[in-house]
Amino acid sequence: MTDQGSFSGGPRAGFEEFVRMRTAAFARVAYLLTGDRHHAEDLVQTALARVAVHWSRIDDPESYVRRSLYHQAVSWWRVVRRRRVEVLVGSPPEPQPGHGGDPDVRIVLAQALARLTPKQRAVLVLRFYEDRTEAESAALLGVTAGTIKSQTRYALRRLRKIAPELAELSAGSPAQTVNHPAAEVSA
Amino acid sequence: MTDRLHHALAELAEQAPAVYVAPDLFARARRRHHRRAVLATMVAVVAVGTVVAVGTMAVSPVDGAGTSQVVGGSRVDGLAVAVDAPAAVVGGPVGWSALAVLLLLGAVFWRHLPRRVLLCRLVALAVVGTAVVVTAPPGVALWGEPTRQPGLPSKVVSPPLWTARATDASPGPVAMVFGGRNTRNTFDEGRIAMIAADGDRYRILDPFSYEPPGELAVLSPNGRYLYRGGGLLDLTTGQPGPAVPGMVLAWSDDGKRLVYSTADEVSGQAGIPLVAVWDFANGRILSRWTVPGESVPFGYGAALSPDGRRLALQVGRELRIYRVGEEQPERTIPLGASRLGGAAAWTPDGRGLVIARRETCIECPVSWYTRQWRLELLDPETGKPVLGYAFPALPSVASIAVLGWRTPTEPVVQLRDPAPGARDDDDTEFTVFPDPGPYTGRIVVLDTERGGQWPLLSLPEGTEDVAIAANYLALPIREAGPASYGPPHSRIWWLLLAGLAIVAIIVARRAWWQARHRRGQSAQVP
Numbered sequence: 001m002t003d004q005g006s007f008s009g010g011p012r013a014g015f016e017e018f019v020r021m022r023t024a025a026f027a028r029v030a031y032l033l034t035g036d037r038h039h040a041e042d043l044v045q046t047a048l049a050r051v052a053v054h055w056s057r058i059d060d061p062e063s064y065v066r067r068s069l070y071h072q073a074v075s076w077w078r079v080v081r082r083r084r085v086e087v088l089v090g091s092p093p094e095p096q097p098g099h100g101g102d103p104d105v106r107i108v109l110a111q112a113l114a115r116l117t118p119k120q121r122a123v124l125v126l127r128f129y130e131d132r133t134e135a136e137s138a139a140l141l142g143v144t145a146g147t148i149k150s151q152t153r154y155a156l157r158r159l160r161k162i163a164p165e166l167a168e169l170s171a172g173s174p175a176q177t178v179n180h181p182a183a184e185v186s187a
Numbered sequence: 188m189t190d191r192l193h194h195a196l197a198e199l200a201e202q203a204p205a206v207y208v209a210p211d212l213f214a215r216a217r218r219r220h221h222r223r224a225v226l227a228t229m230v231a232v233v234a235v236g237t238v239v240a241v242g243t244m245a246v247s248p249v250d251g252a253g254t255s256q257v258v259g260g261s262r263v264d265g266l267a268v269a270v271d272a273p274a275a276v277v278g279g280p281v282g283w284s285a286l287a288v289l290l291l292l293g294a295v296f297w298r299h300l301p302r303r304v305l306l307c308r309l310v311a312l313a314v315v316g317t318a319v320v321v322t323a324p325p326g327v328a329l330w331g332e333p334t335r336q337p338g339l340p341s342k343v344v345s346p347p348l349w350t351a352r353a354t355d356a357s358p359g360p361v362a363m364v365f366g367g368r369n370t371r372n373t374f375d376e377g378r379i380a381m382i383a384a385d386g387d388r389y390r391i392l393d394p395f396s397y398e399p400p401g402e403l404a405v406l407s408p409n410g411r412y413l414y415r416g417g418g419l420l421d422l423t424t425g426q427p428g429p430a431v432p433g434m435v436l437a438w439s440d441d442g443k444r445l446v447y448s449t450a451d452e453v454s455g456q457a458g459i460p461l462v463a464v465w466d467f468a469n470g471r472i473l474s475r476w477t478v479p480g481e482s483v484p485f486g487y488g489a490a491l492s493p494d495g496r497r498l499a500l501q502v503g504r505e506l507r508i509y510r511v512g513e514e515q516p517e518r519t520i521p522l523g524a525s526r527l528g529g530a531a532a533w534t535p536d537g538r539g540l541v542i543a544r545r546e547t548c549i550e551c552p553v554s555w556y557t558r559q560w561r562l563e564l565l566d567p568e569t570g571k572p573v574l575g576y577a578f579p580a581l582p583s584v585a586s587i588a589v590l591g592w593r594t595p596t597e598p599v600v601q602l603r604d605p606a607p608g609a610r611d612d613d614d615t616e617f618t619v620f621p622d623p624g625p626y627t628g629r630i631v632v633l634d635t636e637r638g639g640q641w642p643l644l645s646l647p648e649g650t651e652d653v654a655i656a657a658n659y660l661a662l663p664i665r666e667a668g669p670a671s672y673g674p675p676h677s678r679i680w681w682l683l684l685a686g687l688a689i690v691a692i693i694v695a696r697r698a699w700w701q702a703r704h705r706r707g708q709s710a711q712v713p
Contacts, residue, residue, distance in 0.1 A: 015213045023206050031203035032196060044206045049216035106199050113199075129196040166195075 011055050018061055019048060026065060032125045033073040035114045043072055070126070070140055074118040105166075112163040120155035127152055222296050229292070282320035289316060318683065326389075326672040333671060337385040338362070339659050340667040345369040345647040346380040346389045351673030353390035353413075357425035358383040358673070360410035361390075362659050364400040367628065369649030371397060379652075381422070384410050384659055387670045392420075399652035401588060401601065402487075405435045405530070408442045408591075410656030429470060433463065436488065437530035439495030440657065443467055444511075446489045446498055462489065464498060464511050474511045478502050487588050490532040490540070499540055499567070501527040506542065508567050520570040528562060529589035529600070531657055539564040539573050541589050541598060548582035556605045560587040562598070562633065577638035585609060585626055591657030596635045599643055599660050601653050603628050626651045 023044065030040035030047075047068040051061050058064050113121055119141075126137040127148070134152075138145045159166055209215065293312055297305050327349060339362050358381060366379035370391065377394040394416055398404045404415040412419045412428050414435035419428030433447035449461045463475040478500075488501045498509040500516075506527060507516040528541030541562050548559035562578040565571065576596070581587060585603040593599050603626035605611075628650045630643045644664060646653070 012213050016210075019208050019212075023208060024203075027203040027206045028200035030206075032200050037202075037204040041204055041206045045208065045212070048208060049212060049219075052213045052216040053220040055213070105195050106202070109195050109199055124192075125196065128192045129200065131193065 015052055015055050018051075022062065022065070023048070026069060029066070029125060029130070030069055030073075032113070032129055033069065033118070033122055035110060035121075043069060046072060067140055070122050071142070074122055074141070108163050108165060112159050112166060115162050116155055116158060120151055120158065123148055123151040124155050124159075219299075226292065226296055282316075286313070286316035286320055318686075326670050327675050332386060332388050332673065333668060334386045335668065336665055337659060338662040338665040339384075339644055339655070340382060340387060341664050342645040342667040343382060343647055343650075344389075344670055345649065346391050346672060349672060349676045349679050350380070350389050350391045351676055352425075353381060353392055353420065353422055354425045355677065356390065356673040357421075357423055358388050358390040359423055360384045360656065361406070361413070361422050362410055362656055364404060364406050364413060364654045365628070365646065365650050365652065366397065366400050366404075367649050367651030368625065369647050379404060379415075381413070384656060387668050389670055389672050391676075400654035401530075401590070401652050404654060405437070406654040406656050407438050407445075408440055408657040410659065411442075413654075429467070431465065432472070433461070436462070437491050439491040440493035440531075440533075440535070441495065442658075444473065444491060444495035446491050446500075448489075462498075462500060464491070464495070474498075474509065474513070476500075476509060476514070487527055487529040487532075490527060490530050492533045492537045493535055494537060497533075497537070497567070499527060499532060506540075506565075508540075518567065518570055520565065525563070528587070528598075531589045531591045531598075534564070535592045535595050538566070540567045541565075543587050546580070548580070551583045553583035553605055556583045556585070556609065556611050558583065558585060558611045560584050560602075562587070562589075562600070564635075576635040578633060578635055579638050579640050581640075585611075590630070590653070590655045591660040593632050593643075593660050597632050598635070599630060599632050599655070601628055601630055601655075603651065628653050630655070 030043040126132045134145045137148045361381040362384040364381040375393045377397040421428040433449045438445045464473045490499045506520040508518040525542045525544040532541040546559040559582040564573040606625035631640045
């Protein structure tokens, strides 16, 4: 956690330093929550604008922004306004330079995440990306730990159903190569 | 938790974009927050102000459970005596001005938005605001209406098209019912209007055919019941009142008795075979007389004494005085060229009876209309004129009817002045409509001590027929305030619904077109 004492100077300078240090991390969470680069950017900007308004009264801006990110991500209003324009292609996009790992897994995972509900996606990100406990996740989302537990179970089950090739990810089985149907078509 | 999922998510997160944060985000965010707070405060102030302003005038009209007040010796029931308050004026110039201010504020506060978004928001605001203002024309009271001290207003106005029906939004006891060219139109040929006794609340009735107030539409002295269309309408509820066995001709001053004739045998010049006095409280017929072969003009042909014990009935060219409970008239007075003064022809003390004598004027105010009326007071006991009353001559007047008494020496009469095109027809004095041709009605008080006259109140142009609740004549005239016309007439809602349907069709068609366009684009992607 980061508090305001970590940032020197006046409120504005402190805010700008906070933005420089933490924006990349927020962007990663936002991208996982939204699955869309533009919406992720919009989400982060909105959260930062909110924290700027209350900057002088907030002790822990990091928590505030994270809470804002998650709450905005599951907000019905934002969900309604979010319009994903998907274009189906016959082959997976070219892997971006500098990214390791299996590009097929990333693509399948991204597509599977996109078919989860915003709340299920938020729970998965909290539990498996940020490694939050159930209690911490519940506090961030403003729900009970039981809800987190059940939503996690539903999300993993749905993930396995949507993309059976991801089963080993959520089941803890050894890593295997995932053959995406689209990749087979292109091959 | 699985490490594989964690790593996969982490790899996916590495594709996150580099978020651009504007250098002045800190200041801009605070400015925007400040603007929104100011706007929200303004809206809240306006909303609270509106609620408070409307709340102060929202003394609802009578529901029949209000207080009672003694007026002219009789009780005027069901009147909610309330504080003087301005009318609720919603919509109209105020509404358009408020909408213009809102649009201006919107343009200022949203000026940083992209032009397309800004335009969309302003258009949406304009559409919603227009719908609100259009459904709330001047005087339409969506949240409350004015209530004042009971009495006749100093001025009456013509009801606009959106005025509510009395059957949809009851006005409470009314002071006056009026009709004429100003209330009727091509689509509403039978439209008559009324104004509440305790406030400038207007209502209308729009039956298929016109029933002239004071003749075919008869108002009870306390303003609660209006006989029209073959039945009584309770104006405090908007529902039908007690069933009357015939056509109401007149009420007693205390409102406890009324005289009626059998409706199916009443038709202008035709005879009225049955006239009866009806006890309103218990629905009993107290007396009935048949007058075969004669004609009883309704509107002014019958008058009950203030205590309801005697009936003056014009039968043909004679005036019969009946005592309720007796079969034969106690006196018959030949009328000659005169006729009974009206439904309120009895003096308040019951010792005199007003008749109207028709004359011909020499120096007529309207040169082409020579009919003149002069009232006389008869002693019902002797049939002789009562001396000492100086009724003024009323030249160039088409018809006259006594509506009530302001004081024992000041009768209130309705005069019909001939408008251009009216004809003085000799044989029309006993018909419902006294003359062919247009008239303009006016209400005057005759000063029988000095022989003068003065207008009681101002009627709108085109008013021809008036019925006044007689009990309010003795009260001081109250100053007319801004008028209210009740909730919008149902046709306003139908028009709005039709407009919304058109908009919905346009939007649906556009959405369908866009969806089709998108499907076409997707199909073109290889």
